[in-house]
Amino acid sequence: MFDVNNIRKDFPMIVNNPNLIYFDNSATTYKPYCVLNAVKDFYENKTANVHRGDYDNSFIVSSEFDEARNVVAKFLNCDKNEVVFTSGATHSLNQAAQYGFQYLEKGDVILTTLSEHASNILPWFNVSKKTGATIEYIKQDKEGIIDLESFKKQMNSKVKVVTLAHVSNVLGHINPIKEIAKIVRKFDCILVVDGAQSAPHIKVDVKDLDVDMFAFSSHKMCGPDGIGVLYGKSEILNKLEPLIYGGGSNARFTSDGNILLREIPERFEAGTPNIEGVLGLKKAVEYLMDIGMDNIHNHEVKLKDYMISKLKELDNVTLYNPSADTGIIAFNVKGVFSQDSGSYLNNKKICVRSGHHCAKMVPNLINENDTVRASMYLYNTFEEIDRFIEALSNLNIESALDIFF
Numbered sequence: 208m209f210d211v212n213n214i215r216k217d218f219p220m221i222v223n224n225p226n227l228i229y230f231d232n233s234a235t236t237y238k239p240y241c242v243l244n245a246v247k248d249f250y251e252n253k254t255a256n257v258h259r260g261d262y263d264n265s266f267i268v269s270s271e272f273d274e275a276r277n278v279v280a281k282f283l284n285c286d287k288n289e290v291v292f293t294s295g296a297t298h299s300l301n302q303a304a305q306y307g308f309q310y311l312e313k314g315d316v317i318l319t320t321l322s323e324h325a326s327n328i329l330p331w332f333n334v335s336k337k338t339g340a341t342i343e344y345i346k347q348d349k350e351g352i353i354d355l356e357s358f359k360k361q362m363n364s365k366v367k368v369v370t371l372a373h374v375s376n377v378l379g380h381i382n383p384i385k386e387i388a389k390i391v392r393k394f395d396c397i398l399v400v401d402g403a404q405s406a407p408h409i410k411v412d413v414k415d416l417d418v419d420m421f422a423f424s425s426h427k428m429c430g431p432d433g434i435g436v437l438y439g440k441s442e443i444l445n446k447l448e449p450l451i452y453g454g455g456s457n458a459r460f461t462s463d464g465n466i467l468l469r470e471i472p473e474r475f476e477a478g479t480p481n482i483e484g485v486l487g488l489k490k491a492v493e494y495l496m497d498i499g500m501d502n503i504h505n506h507e508v509k510l511k512d513y514m515i516s517k518l519k520e521l522d523n524v525t526l527y528n529p530s531a532d533t534g535i536i537a538f539n540v541k542g543v544f545s546q547d548s549g550s551y552l553n554n555k556k557i558c559v560r561s562g563h564h565c566a567k568m569v570p571n572l573i574n575e576n577d578t579v580r581a582s583m584y585l586y587n588t589f590e591e592i593d594r595f596i597e598a599l600s601n602l603n604i605e606s607a608l609d610i611f612f
């Protein structure tokens with residue numbers, strides 16, 4: 208059974224800071240003891256490089272590293288060869304965009320949304336600049352909800368890549384990826400999904416969704432920083448060029464410059480990998496799977512519904528995504544700059560994010576430049592929301608400035 212009080216005991220940041228309310232989980236998340244212990248255990252008891260040494264610790268660590276790939280494959284429901292370890296979602300999305308550099312040309316279209324995070328739009332802007340392919344935007348309403356009928360009409364034989372977030376990091380809706388994939392499959396086109404805000408919070412089955420590539424970061428799902436995943440269908444990965452070259456990714460090279468790359472996924476993992484990151488991610492995935500992704504999502508939906516209903520009762524708050532599907536809420540306090548709201552909440556020991564959240568085209572949708580974002584995770588509680596609402600109810604231009612004097 209899902210018991211948030213028990214879950215809270217798993218997180219040293221909560222045990223050590225019981226009064227601090229952490230509502231910035233879209234930026235990064237707390238790590239449970241089991242993840243920290245896995246990282247520590249690697250450094251304290253079995254430090255070795257992977258796939259390189261002929262001694263016990265290297266064998267042990269290599270087999271745990273390989274097992275981590277199996278665990279992530281199970282998490283995503285794919286083959287282990289389709290799991291590429293990267294440094295995070297940004298790296299994964301840049302690797303995915305390599306497809307564009309290889310296969311797109313003038314006249315082709317990349318279809319995306321105005322709510323993308325920089326990490327899933329800047330690589331494609333670059334593809335567009337270098338290849339002459341153009342970027343077009345899927346129609347969304349002012350909350351960022353995709354209009355599937357318009358999307359159907361926008362799809363044609365010129366569209367070679369559809370790329371979008373599974374869940375927007377500002378507006379919190381779950382995009383209808385499965386329905387989008389069905390439409391994309393009617394064309395010679397690939398579907399790339401930024402799962403940075405979905406993999407940590409909802410069950411993701413890449414086979415069922417039928418996506419070609421899917422990216423996420425470990426640190427947003429209780430795992431260590433500096434490690435992430437790019438899932439790619441084997442037929443896509445087999446024709447994708449690696450972003451980086453070096454040791455571990457090649458089977459052979461000769462003085463005339465010929466390189467024989469290893470099979471997927473190793474060909475994408477040149478250099479010593481982030482071993483402690485992979486071992487920590489393995490633990491994080493096991494931890495989340497043990498609790499159950501559906502249980503986590505259900506808890507977050509209850510928190511989100513409660514927070515939205517309470518925010519709606521406040522006259523001083525403008526809410527930008529009242530129909531969010533996940534625990535990501537964007538709002539402003541009337542007459543108060545988002546940054547000042549953030550500082551005021553910080554003064555009350557509440558952590559939120561203020562600004563544009565790296566999604567600088569969202570103002571085209573919500574007609575507001577900067578927002579305050581509260582984003583929740585499995586360890587947040589209704590009591591924390593009550594304290595947050597109480598703090599917000601007293602927030603206005605005077606109280607916001609008071610904290611500076």
Ligand SMILES: Cc1ncc(COP(=O)(O)O)c(C=O)c1O
Binds near residue numbers: 324401
């Ligand atoms: C939707 C989305 N995509 C991509 C990223 C980039 O993730 P990272 O900074 O871990 O590479 C983020 C991070 O906030 C995000 O929210």
